[in-house]
Amino acid sequence: MGKYFGTDGFRGEANVNLTVEHAFKVGRYLGWYYGQEHKARIVIGKDTRRSSYMFEYALASGLTASGADAYLLHVTTTPSVSYVTRTEDFDCGIMISASHNPFYDNGIKLINGKGHKIEAEVEDKIEAYIDGLIEELPLAQKENIGRTIDYAAGRNRYIGHLISLATRSFKDMKIGLDCSNGSAFAIAKSVYDALGAKTYVINNEPNGININTDCGSTHIHVLQEFVKEKGLDVGFAYDGDADRCIAVDDKGNVIDGDLVLYICGKYLKEQGRLNGDTIVTTIMSNLGLYKACDKAGIKYEKTKVGDKYVYENMVQNNFSLGGEQSGHIIFSKHATTGDGILTSLMIMEVIMEKKQTLSKLAEEVKIYPQLLKNVRVSDKKTARENPEVVKAVETVGECLGDDGRILVRESGTEPVIRVMVEASTDELCAKYVNQVIDVMEQQGLIVG
Template sequence: MGKYFGTDGFRGEANVDLTVEHAYKVGRFLGWYYGKDHKAQIVIGKDTRRSSYMFEYSLVAGLTASGADVYLLHVTTTPSVSYVVRTENFDCGIMISASHNPFYDNGIKIIGGNGQKMDAEVETMIEAYIDDDVPKIPFATKENIGRTVDFSAGRNRYIGYLISIPIRSFKNYRVGLDCANGSASSVAKSVFDALGAKTYVINNEPDGTNINTNCGSTHIEVLQQFVKEKHLDVGFAYDGDADRCIAVDHLGNVVDGDLILYICGKYMKETGKLENNTIVTTIMSNLGLYKACDREGIRYEKTAVGDKYVCENMMANGHSLGGEQSGHIIFSKHATTGDGILTSLMLMEVIIEKKLPLNILASEVSIYPQLLENVRVANKAAARNNEEVKKAIASVEEELGEDGRILVRESGTEPVIRVMVEARKDAICREMVQRVIDVMDKEGLILS
């Protein structure tokens, strides 16, 4: 984890943690870095936050000042930027978004020429330039100064690509979409309409300040109610930049990323499309998913938290399906990053081909109760490596056995230790989490 760039780009409150000066310098560096031996071509997309326009202009100023030509997708999704970068041979792509964060935050996600998130090595060089102006980057002059190009056609090509993927019509299916007043507002409905669904859409009127506000995948209760009120067959909720999807069945039950991985993984295995008979998860996936996979003979690998790490594992090992509990799902045949709208299309394929409603498909997984507590500590490393804390964790692991698990990890952004327990009963989760926290308290590790 770098000074500015985390697992999902450079993110923070607009003009507080992430400023226009930061954006300008990111643009200056990338325009120079990719333009050493040719005219750099870089594509930019943005979500619906008010500050996204400000950061777009600042990035453009930096890029063109370094000599790059900049192609503007305007309001679009993160996965569309990834798609356009890899299919149109751009040097890199930039997405301006803070994903599921509130409207006053924003972020800069950099996507490499292969359509995947930027290598940490390049991000480290950008950070050094932001802080020290090293290397000294010359300004382009005369005919070498860059220009901007309207490239809304790129978003339209992505929409066409999504429409081409499903193998069946969605005719007669009543589908609800919660676009989170974000990027999906410009894409999702047209895709489902073109595929024949009876599409019912909420939260698709962005005003710059309502993105993710009581809507989308982080407020799934809104879609749950909508699906039940309208008697829909299924619902899909996206986040601000539409790289994640959480589903709702016709009864209003939530189908999260773990359940989506199981449903799609089992179907892909049955149809011979699950490469290496393996799905890739993070360490936060529910124990119930792993037990269901064991039953079905599906292998799995675990990575650190972050779809970036899931993607790296998949690409390195040739796996075709991976994702996170939060709804970042990657289908490597079709995309190199999490894509919420693509995920909803793939779920629709399983529903249609299996001729089963989503609640039946999801019922094969018994999700274990899970409790996560964030404990504020003075020193994360000291708390994590404390001998008494390690003994307490080992004791809990032994007591839970195969009927549960404990995960204790450091937050990457806060002075927090996250203590998570899964077990067959909520009461056991509470007891085991508290046991570890009590030891931390006794050892004087917790901030008062």
């Protein structure tokens, strides 16, 4: 990771460690970088945070000052920016969002012309420009100055694309949508209404500061209560920029990313559409998913945490389905990134084609209780490789055998060790997590 750009773009608190000056310089560099041989065309989307408008104008100013044309999608989802960028011949795309973070944070995600996260070397050059390590870029003059162009039509084409993916009408299906007061508010209801569903929507009135606040995929209990109260067939909750989806079944149970991977993976395998009969997961996926996949004859890959690593594995091996427990699910036939609304449509395809409830489709997976604790340490590598800690982890692994697992890993962004245990009961999870943490404390590795 770089100084400013992490695994999910340049993120920070608005006007604290992510400022309009940063955004202007990002725009200046991208406009110049892509405009050296032709007039650059760059598309910008944003979520509903109050600061997103400020960053949109700053980015557009930087782009046009360097001679690029900036196409504004306005409030839209991250996957829609990826879709428009790759299908409409843009040099790159920019999404202004901090995903599931609180409203006062924001971020700048950069997408290359193929709809993927932009190359690390481009981010490195932008960072060097921000820090004044490369010479000042020329300003466009006269007729070479760029324009800003209203491009809501691009978002509408994306809506049409989503509608076209449905295999049949959702007539008479009662579907709940929690839009997290974020990007999905401008798109999700239109899609489901067009497909004939009886659509019930909550958290669909963004005011700039209520995005992700007690709503959406990170506060799934809200949708659970709504589905049960209204007697709905299914519910879908999105996050702030709608690149992830967590579902709620007809009984009010949570269907997380692991269950989505199983339900959609098994269906695609039956259809002969699961490339290599394999799904791509991260190391955080639940043991219950793997045991169910073994029974269903579904193979699986495990990557580091992050949808970036999932997608890299999918591309390298031509796999068609992958994702994370958190609800980032990638269907490579249709998208190059996690897409919450697309994921919900793919779940609906399974429900409609198999004529089964979501609760019935999920019942084959027994999710193991899981406990994760974050331990603040003075040095991550020292703590992780301490001989007594290693011994404690191995002891827990032996005790769990095939009926559980322990995972100890370093945080990528904080001085924190994450200790996670899956076991047959919550009590065993707590016992073994604390057993390892106690050893860390005895070794003087924990701070604070």
